Amino acid sequence: MTDRTYIDIHVLHSVPPSNLNRDDAGSPKQAVYGGVRRARVSSQAWKRATRVAFTDELHLPAEKLGTxxxxxxxxxxxxxxxxxxxxxxxxxxxxxxxxxxxxxxxxxxxxxxxxxxxxxxxxxxxxxxxxxxxxxxxxxxxxxxxxxxxxxxxxxxxxxxxxxPIDVALFGRMVADIASLNVDAATQVAHAISTHPVEIEFDYYTAVDDQKTAEEDAGAAMIGTVEFTSATLYRFATLGVHQLTDNLGGDTNAALDATRAFLTAFVRSMPTGHQNTFAHRTLPSLVSFVVRDDQPVNLVSAFEKPVRSRGTGIAEESARRLAKELTRAASSWGVTPLTVASVYEPDSGQDTDTLTAAFGTPHNLDEAIACVLQTVRDRLQEPA
Structure with missing residues (x-):
């Protein structure tokens, strides 16, 4: 097999009012980036959601998974x-x-x-x-x-x-006092952050006791607040196929199956914090898989200057920013992808060529993953 093969996964994902991943005080997690406060979802939360998706959405058999x-x-x-x-x-x-x-x-x-x-x-x-x-x-x-x-x-x-199992091979294992049990992770998952500034808002709610009459008590039986935010998130993960193959004992077919499972589950998964309160489950607006043989490239710098809505929508402007950053990484730094396969809607404005030049012809998710797997399969079959 070849020395190194990375699959970078870039996702733009808009979520409505929600609290996907809260801190110890119950607030949606946040981070300061580019001098402004952003919504944040921890890497641990999305890795957990991905593992759950292996079972709940992909229906992978238990013998292929870990606990x-x-x-x-x-x-x-x-x-x-x-x-x-x-x-x-x-x-x-x-x-x-x-x-x-x-x-x-x-x-x-x-x-x-x-x-x-x-x-x-x-x-x-x-x-x-x-x-x-x-x-x-x-x-x-x-x-x-x-x-x-x-x-x-x-x-x-x-x-x-x-x-x-697939998830141990992907996410690794660390046992501090039994080093021989350690497994180097094949994936790295970034904390998702909003491409724009956010503010934390409060939902004041009340609950009525159904068995009380108006004469007894006209007030609510319970009151409270829950914090929330809404955001267009930039999500990034990278998969080292060479490490994954090693973790799976050199079995290239198993590595291809695990790659397909990870790409699908990571893209379609969603953390479940307060999901019954907000019904926040959405699908991404853009997914781009970038196969590389040099190094992973996180494109979050596209959003160091926060996106502002100017009538076109934050997700649409974020897509243009991401396209320009992907192109810039190749032209300025020489980190040229082997393959780019993307799922997105072409821009209805004047920057259609910008998107197409960076992301290629739009695919559906299955087509994009198939394109990536073909590149990976070819590289796994190359002589060392």
Missing amino acids: RTKRISSLLARRIAARTTLDDAAAARLGTALLAQDLNIKAGKKETETAYLLFFGINQLDAIIDLVAERAEELAALADDALTKAVADLPVREQLTSGH
């Missing part, structure tokens, strides 16, 4: 019990012995939890069970010392360092 939990012991025990004739207590004892010997994962405050979240695949747990499934009853019958000795040499750690 992040402190409850690896109880999860392993339940799967041991389901695979063998052991009762719950014996399965828990065997599972604890397996995890303790080769991994030495620190225990948490609760007996059934670890000290930190672990990110792993269900298929990896099953691979651990495969090591003992045929002699589970024999092992469970041993005394504690004998059980410890019997499982001491089993390659439990090896099962968690290979056969990674």
Whole structure:
């Protein structure tokens, strides 16, 4: 395979009044950029939304995905019990012995939890069970010392360092005190920020007690406020296909499948903060996939000077700004894309040529992803 292949994902996404991602005080997250206050959605929030979309929208099978939990012991025990004739207590004892010997994962405050979240695949747990499934009853019958000795040499750690699920391969894994379990992330996701200044607003709401009569109490049974903002967000992520392929054990077909899943899920996902209050789910106004062999290029500098609405709309002006910045990056800095495939509506104004020159002919999402995957497939098949 080639040394480096990056897919940059640029998204313009307008959302109505909403509170997608709140801080510790309940306010929509913000950032100062270009000297003005912007709406912000953290990278963690959108990565979580992307992972949820793998299941809820793409319906990927559980065996291809991971889970992040402190409850690896109880999860392993339940799967041991389901695979063998052991009762719950014996399965828990065997599972604890397996995890303790080769991994030495620190225990948490609760007996059934670890000290930190672990990110792993269900298929990896099953691979651990495969090591003992045929002699589970024999092992469970041993005394504690004998059980410890019997499982001491089993390659439990090896099962968690290979056969990674899609989301672990994409987003990586860090376990500070067990460095051998670390997985370098194949993706980087930027904090989304608005292309324009924003102000935080307050929604004052009341709730009426349906069972009270007007004679009893004419006032509201509950009052409160919720903060919100609305914004056209610039979202950016980059995917290192070379790292993803390495994380998936060199399986190029698996890497292509994971790439398709990530591109689709990242574009279509949405954080769910206060979603029942605001029904804020929208689709992007522009998506541009840019394949590179040199370096990722975040184009947020297009919005360092904040966009102002002058009758054309913020999203439309933001698209023109983004197009000019993509073109400038190539002409001024020599970072020329291998492929650009985009989803957008052509500008109805005088800058149609600007958009087309930067983003290419408009596609629908499936067509754009197919174009990107063809470039990636060709590069993966090149001799090293």
